[in-house]
Amino acid sequence: xxxxxxRPDILVACIGSGSIALGLFHEFIKDEDVRLIxxxxxxxxxxxxxHVATLTRGDVDLYHGAMRNLLQDEEGxxxxxxxxxxxxxxxxxxxxxxxxxxxxxxxxxxxAVAAYLRLCHLEGIFPALEAxxxxxxxxxxxxxxxxxxxxVVNISVVEIKMLPLYSNTN
Ligand SMILES: Cc1ncc(COP(=O)(O)O)c(C=O)c1O
Numbered sequence: 001x002x003x004x005x006x007r008p009d010i011l012v013a014c015i016g017s018g019s020i021a022l023g024l025f026h027e028f029i030k031d032e033d034v035r036l037i038x039x040x041x042x043x044x045x046x047x048x049x050x051h052v053a054t055l056t057r058g059d060v061d062l063y064h065g066a067m068r069n070l071l072q073d074e075e076g077x078x079x080x081x082x083x084x085x086x087x088x089x090x091x092x093x094x095x096x097x098x099x100x101x102x103x104x105x106x107x108x109x110x111x112a113v114a115a116y117l118r119l120c121h122l123e124g125i126f127p128a129l130e131a132x133x134x135x136x137x138x139x140x141x142x143x144x145x146x147x148x149x150x151x152v153v154n155i156s157v158v159e160i161k162m163l164p165l166y167s168n169t170n
Contacts, residue, residue, distance in 0.1 A: 004150055010035045012141070013154040014134040015055065015104065016085035018093030024154040029101055036096070039137040041083035042106035052085035055097050055104040066091040083109060084130040107136035115139070119155075126158040 001007060011028060013021035015038040028034040043051035051057070058069040061076065068091040071079040081087035096102035107115070115135035119127050127135060134153050145151070 007031065007034055008150045008152045009033070010037060010141070010145075010149065010151045011154070012037045012039065012134045012137060012151060014038070014084065014130045014132075015040045015089065015093065016052070016130055018089040020130075020154055020156065021102075022090070022092055024152070025096070025102060029096070036102035037137065037141070038093070038096075038102055038104045039133045040104060040106045041085060041112070041133055042108045043082040045108060046106065050082040051106070052081035052083050052087060053106045054081075054085060054087060054089050055093065056106055058088070060094060060098075063088055068094045069097065084133065105137055105140070107133040111136035111139070125155070128156040128158055131155045131157070 007028070011024050011034060013024045015021050018038070021038045025036045028036060038055070040053045040056055041051060042053055045051070046053055046057060052071065054069045054071055058071045060067055061070050061072060063070055063078070068089055070088045071081060073079055078087050097104055112129060112132040116127055116129060116132040119125050119135060131154065135155070138151070138153065142151070
């Protein structure tokens with residue numbers, strides 16, 4: 001806000017359980033001038049059964065004492081997730097969906113990896129694969145926006161450690 005002299009237009013964050021997104025969104029919830037966008041992992045595709053699109057494809061149910069979106073089978077058992085999430089989101093995130101105060105989209109594994117490589121090449125920044133889902137959604141989002149739209153993307157990064165090339169155990 002200091003840099004731009006005002007509020008951003010759009011905030012984008014990946015959604016696994018939702019805590020990273022809430023950290024970015026919370027000051028702007030119910031702010032009608034700021035669009036909040038969460039991006040879930042569509043894995044191999046929403047119809048593949050190999051995804052963790054909890055808000056897009058999950059049901060609202062009770063788990064660990066809270067109403068929230070879950071990926072579950074017909075008997076209510078939590079489904080094993082594929083990709084970045086655990087298969088359920090925090091209740092606050094489900095509330096953002098129910099109220100329409102935030103919107104939720106998905107990005108596939110393939111799109112996330114492509115976005116990961118793009119940021120590495122263009123900026124020398126190594127985003128986490130989770131955050132790469134948010135980056136991937138920019139490919140769809142940005143062409144729809146007028147020039148000058150202020151978009152903030154929450155990026156968690158990979159810590160690069162210098163590993164020894166070999167170790168001498170003698
Ligand atoms: C590096 C990194 N970025 C983003 C996320 C997604 O965060 P959340 O589960 O809070 O939505 C995770 C979750 O494990 C993570 O490890």
